[in-house]
Amino acid sequence: MLHIGNAPIPTCGGLTRRSFLQVGAAGLAGLNLPDFLAMKAAGAVDESKAEVKNCIMLFLVGSPGHLDTWDLKPNAPADIRGPFKPIKTKAPGLDICEHLPLMAKLADKYSLIRSLFHTGSAVHGAGHQWMMTGHGFNNGDPHPHAGSVIARVFGQKSALPPSIILPGKVGAVGDNLGERAQTAAYLGTAYNPFFLGADPAKSDFKIANLSPQAGQTEFRINARRKLLAELDAIQQQVENASTVAHDTAYQRAFSLITAPETKKAFDLSEEKDSVRDRYGRNTFGASCLLSRRLIERGVRFVTINHFDTVFSIACWDMHADGGSLNNTVQDYERHLLPQFDQAYSALLTDLDERGLLKETVVATLSEMGRTPRINGKGGRDHYPPCWTNFLAGGNIKGGQVIGASDKNGAVPHEYPIDPPRVLATIYQGMGVDLDQVMMPGPGSRPIRLIDAEPIPELF
């Protein structure tokens, strides 16, 4: 059996229509025998045997200050260390901020990477590119979001899309570089993430992308489906790779609208009140709870964007500028850190109690760090040379600190780690053999999922 991406291609029992298309497309792209051999293992992740299948990516849009959260420097000067104090955790030597007490009790389950850096611009979008795709492409050709990569490798296993982004797409952040980091890029539109586009914390929560538009009755939906089937028959005579992408996208859309399990998956009212309280009755907490429900029902990769903008909302982008970016350490203490602390702890505990943590990587990422020195208004500004993110679940070993920043948190002092290595670690943490599994790159030529090595200490 030959595999390209997630589609099994019978080689002795006859070709399926889709396999014919994929091999045909590859052939058109000029692949030779060695290329095919290189792609042989692509998509060879056998779901029935895979121990780790899922990823939940918590993306802290705006970027928390590493010195105020997961890399405190109590011995640094006051204008660097800030007002918060470190507390001990369950893992010896892994101290974190005093306002993350619930996380502290679970420190054996996650590992911090304290020596992250990227060399791109100090703007949000550049960091989104690096941390969502593992590439910095600026205005050049985009690379796919990690969720799209996983969707391509693992495939769809229910009526739900394999990659979902909650609650919505990251929008206004002052630049547009991150816009194309949230697509499937050259993998094709069939692997684009599905954006929820609604707030699961609302009592009247409805899924914008699932609800038929006004006037679109079930009859009309079925009529369109019938028309599509007829068009499909015609298309079979003139098929090419883009037809496949459209076909998949339409099938996905119909599945979403019509499948009963879709509505059930998104129905948080099925959860006990105590569970909803445990996650927190807010947008982020409800999104984390929803991510667990989606993973349970076959979604492979859930991204939760903690905030979809940095403007005029209390968020991690702590400039304290007195204007639309007026986030301060008080917001961290009263609002942001407790909210994250509670939702993250609930998510790890809940996944663990249900036996899902061992098959789900939970990656907490951000686009950069914040300046070591506190600015004139009491905030911290953008800072990509050094920051901290962390990983848990799947094959990843918890309770560790990987790398270290210098005494002021200004640069990686030990073991600098760039974003592609984090993505490589996530993929390997999901059980993907990066030396074997490939995907079709630009022009459908086979490429590695990411050109970087995982962090070996985490396995």
Next chain:
Amino acid sequence: MDQVFEGTPKADIRLEGRKVIRGEVSNDWASRLQWKISHNGKVVGTAPARADLDYEHPGTEAGTYEIVLELWKYEGFKVKDHGKFVEISNKVNYTV
């Protein structure tokens, strides 16, 4: 997408000697939770309440101590300080 906080948080607290014990918070917004301590009617301090269910105030000065649970309420970006603390429990008191 603005932040949504649904419901009205509530918790019950009780005393065991001078130790105050809280139940779980219902409709929990998951913001900062703290004990507010007053002595003879004047607020003398706050203490974090999220990590543990109980707390004992170290004050030994004679008089009446009153304790209540507070939760941070985010009210919006344009609001001063972006919100305020609100009381979410019954009050308990003891005398030294």
